[in-house]
Amino acid sequence: MIEQIFFYIFAIIAVVSAIAVVTSKSPIHSAIALIITLLQVAAIFILLRSPFLAAVQVFVYVGAVVVLFLFAVMLLDLGGEKIKEQFHQQTVLGVISSVGLFVVLLFMLSRGSLTAPTGGYTEAVLAKNTEVIGKVLFTKYIYPFEVVSLLLLVALVGAVVLVLNQKGKDGV
Amino acid sequence: MEMNIGRLIPEFIMLGGAFVLLILEFFIPKGPRKWAGVFGICLSVVTAVVLSTQGYGSALSGLFIHDAISLYFKLLFLLVTALIFYMTILYEKNIENWRGEFYSLMLFCTVGFMFLASSSDFIGFYVSLELVAITLYILATFTREKSKSVEAGLKYIVTGALSSGFLLYGISFIYGTTGQTGFTEVAALVINNGGNGYLAIGLALTVLGLTFKVSGMPFHVWAPDIYEGSPTPITALLAAGSKAAGFVVIIRILLTALGSVRAEWLVLVSVISGASLIFGNLAAMPQKNIKRMIAYAGVGSAGYLFMAVAAASTLGTGALMYYLTTYVFAITGSFIALVIFYNSEGSYTIESLAGLARRSPLLAITIFIGFLSLAGVPPLGGFIAKFYIIAAAVQQGLWALAVIGVLMAVVAMYYFLIVIRSMYLRPAINTEKIRVDNYTRILLYGINAVTVLLGMYPGPLTDWVMAIADTLFV
C-alpha cells in the first residue's frame, strides 16, 4: 500500500516533468525538468529493489549527462530568447502520432502476459544486489562490458576530434 | 564459465592496429598519411588470414560465437574495410586539417562490425551496434569544416539515437517475454508466446529499429542527406558495411532468435520490404546527385534484402549473402571511381559526369559495370543475386513481393541508365583526361572482373553461401 502511494507520487512527478521537458521554451528549464524526471526514475529503481541502478542513474545521468547538456546550452548561449522555435504543422501531427503510439502500446500491454519462467534471483538473493550485479558483470557479461569500454574510448576520441579547436581556424 | 579468449584473436589484431594508429597520432604532424591507410589494408588482410584459420565455437561465456555466418560476414567486412581504406588514401587530399584519427576510428568501426557478426546475445548485440553507430556518427561529421558534413552528422545521430531507442525498447519487451537475452535461449522460449502482447511490442519495435540501421522504409529519410554530406569513403562504408552489418544481425535476430514466430513478423517485414522497394526506386529517379541516388537505390536494395529475410529459407538467406557480396563490390568499385573523378572535378552531380567515357574509359566502365550490377542486369553479379531472392520469395509464396521486386528492377535500370547515358552519350564539358595511377588501375580491373565473374560463374560462391545458409535451418 505504502509502496503504491510512493509509486504514484514518483510516476506523476516523472510524467509531468517529462512533459515539461518537451514543452518548455528554454532549454535550461527543459534541463531542470529532465533532472527531476531522471531522479524519479532513480526512485522507481529503488521501488524495483535495485538501489545500485538508482545510484548509477543519479551518478551518471543526473550528475554528468545533464551537466553536459547545461554546458552545451551555456557555452553556446542557447538559453536566452535568441532562438525561437516556430509553431509548425508537424507539431499537431507529432502529438497525434505519439498519442496513437501510446494507445497502440497500451492495447498491446493489455494483451500481454508474463509467461516466462522466473530466474533464481529472488529478493532474498538480491539483498546483496550490488555484489550479484558485479559478479555477473565480470563473468557472464564480460563481452558487452569490454565492448562498452571500447565504445567509451571511441566516444572520447570522437568528442575531442570533433570539438578541438584547430589553431583558431574555427569561429567561436 | 568458459572464456576462450583465443577465439577473439582476429578482433584483437584489428583493435591492436586501431590503438597503434591512435597512439602514433600523438607523435606525427598533422597532414595526409598514406602509410596509415596502407597499414589498415595490410591489417585487414592479416586479420582475414588469421580469421580463416580460426575454428568455430563460442567464447566469453557463450556471448561471442564464431560460426559459418560470422566467418562469411567478417570476411566481407574486412574486404569492405580494405577497399575503403584504399578509397580514403585517394580521398584524403581533399580535406584540409586532415587528422589521422579517421583511420583508427574506421578500424574501430570494423571491429564493431565483427562484434556484431559474432554476437549471440541481445546485450552484446546492442552494445556492438552502438559501438558501430557512435563511430559512424563521428566519422560522418569528421570533415567538420564542411557545413554539409556536420549537418549530415547531426541528422545521423538524432535519427540513429531515435532508432536505437526503439530497438532498445523492443528488446526490453522481448526480454520480458522470455526472461532471456541469448538468441538461442530466446528462440527456445519464444515459441509458445504467439499471441502475447509483450512479444508483439518487442517484435514491432525491434524490427523498426533495425530497419533504420539498414536504411529501409519508413526510416529511410535520413539516408540521402547523410550519404550526401558525409565524406565519400564514409558514404561507401555506410552503404556497404553498415548494410551488411545490419543484415547479419537481422538474420541472427529474426531467423535465429525469433524464427519460430515468423508468423508474427512476416507481415511487418513484407510491408517494409515492399515499401522500401517501391519508394527507394521511385525516389531515386529524379535525383541529380549521384550520392543521393545511390542512397535511394540503397533503400531499394534494403527492400530486396528484407524480401530475402521474409522468405526465411535456405535459398533466401543464401541469396541475401550473395546479394550483399555483389553489392559490396559494385558500391566500392563505383565509389573508388567516383572519388578519383571528384578529385579532379570536385562534384558529384550526374551532369558533371558527362563524357566521362572519353575522359577516362576505365572510370566510366567501372561505374558502368557497378551500376548495372546494382540494377541487376545479366550477366553481372547483381542479376544472379536478385534472381535468387525473387526465386526464394516465389518459393515461399510471397508472390506480391516477387512481382514488386521484378517491376522495381526495371525502374532501377532506368535511373542507372541515366547516369550511364550521361557518361557515354553526352559530350564532355571539360575534355581534360583524368589520370588513374597504376595501383588503382589494377584494383579497378580486379573489382570489375569479380563483378562479371560473380554473374558468369555463380557456382562456387553459390555453393558456399547456400551451405552456410543451410546451417541456419537445420
Next chain:
Amino acid sequence: MLTLTHFLILSCILFSIGVAGVMIRRNIIIVLMSLELIFNAANISLAAFAYYLESITGTVFVVFNITVAAAEVAVGLAILVAVYRRRKTVLVDQLDEMRY
C-alpha cells in the same frame, strides 16, 4: 500491490512523450533530451521485467544502457557544437542545405 503493468504503463508514457518530443521540437538540445527520456523508458521496463522475472539480466542491461546513453550524449553534443560553429543555429529546420 504494485504490479508489472504499473511500471510498464509508466514506461510507455515516458516513451511516447520522448517520441513526441523528438517529432515536435526543433531545438536539437531538447531533441537530445527527449531521446534520453526514451532510453529511460526502456530502462524502466527492463528493470521492471528483471524484478518480476527474478532475473538479473535486465538489471545488467540497464547498467550498459546508461553507459551507452552517456557516450551517445557526449558525441551528440560534440556534433552539436561543431554544427553551431559552422551554421550558428541549433534548429533542425534551419539545417536544410541538402535538398533535392
Next chain:
Amino acid sequence: MPELGLIIEVVLIFIKVYIVGMILFMLPLPLTWLERKVAGRIQVRLGPHRVGPKGLLQPFADMVKLLLKEDIIPDKADRFLFKLAPLLAMIPAFAVFVAIPVGDTFTIPGIDYVFKLYISDMNVGVLYVLAIGGLGIYGIIFGGWASNSKYSLLGGLRSAAQMISYEVALSFAAIGVVMMSNSLSLVEIVKSQGGGFWNWNLFYLPVGPVWFLIFFIASLAEINRIPFDLPEDEGTLGSGFHTEYSGMRFSFFMLAEYIAMVTISVLAVVFFFGGWMPPIDPATFGIKVPAQIMSVWGIGWFIAKVVVFIYIFMWIRFTLPRYRYDQLMTIGWKILIPVSLITVLVTGLMRIFLT
C-alpha cells in the same frame, strides 16, 4: 497494523535526521570563527576578537548581518532559477549525511535496545555519497547562469568543469577504497579497518597512501578550495558564481561550502582513517572494555579526526597560492587520472595475489 518496533525505527530516523540537520545548520558558526582564527594565526594577526570573549560571538554577529541584509535579485536574472540555486547547492550537501556513520551501534543498557549510530547503512553507500555529492554542482551552475552576469556565468562554468573533471579522480579514489575494504557500505568500510591503526586503509601499503593523496587532492578541487578555488578567483572573476548573491541566499552558498568541507573531512576519516575506530584497540591486548564505553570512545575519536582534517583544510587555505586554470586541468586529467588507473591495477593485483 505495523509493528511497534517499526514505528520506533521510523520515529528514531526522523529524530536522527533532525539532529544531524540541526548540527549541520549550526556547524558553520564555530567553523567561521575557527577559520578566521586560524587565518589570523597563520598570517600573524589577531583575527576576530572584539565581539565576545576571544571573538567567540563574531559568527552570531555575521549571521545577524547576513539575515538582515537586503536580498538583491539582479534585474535581468532568471528569478525562478536565481532563488532555486542556493537550495540546490544546499540540499545535496545535507543529503550526503544520511549515509555517514559516526559509530556502529550503541546498545542501551537495561532495555537492550540496539541504537544505530547512523541514519541508514546502504549497501551502495559509497555510490550514494558520490552521486548525491555530485549534485551540488547544479547549485553552482544554475546560480552562475541565473545571475545573468558574465562573471557569474564564467565562474559557474569553471567550477562545473572543475568539479566534473575531479569527480573522476575522486570516484577512482572511492573505487580504491572499495577495493581495499571489499564493500560499498560505509559501515562495512569502517569495520574492515578495525583493530588498530595499522589496519587503516591509509596503511594498506603501498597503495593506501597513494589513494589518500589522490582523494585529498581531488576533494580539495571538488569543494573549490585553495589551491583550486578558481571559481572564486577575485583577480579575474569578481567572486565567481555567487557574485550577484547577497543576504540569505549568499549565506546558503556559504553554508553549502562549509558543509562540503565537513563532508570531505568525514569521508576522508571514514575511507582512510578508520572512522570511529580508535588507533589502538584495547581488544587486541586482551583488555575487555564494555561495548557502550567503546561506542562513546569511538564517537570521540571520530569527531577528533574530523576536526583535525578541518584544521588541515583551513591551514592549506591560508598557506598555498592558487593554481592557474590550465594547470588545474593538467593536474586533474594528466596526472591524477593516469595515476589512479595505475593504482587501480596495482590494488587489484594485490587483492588477487595477497588475499
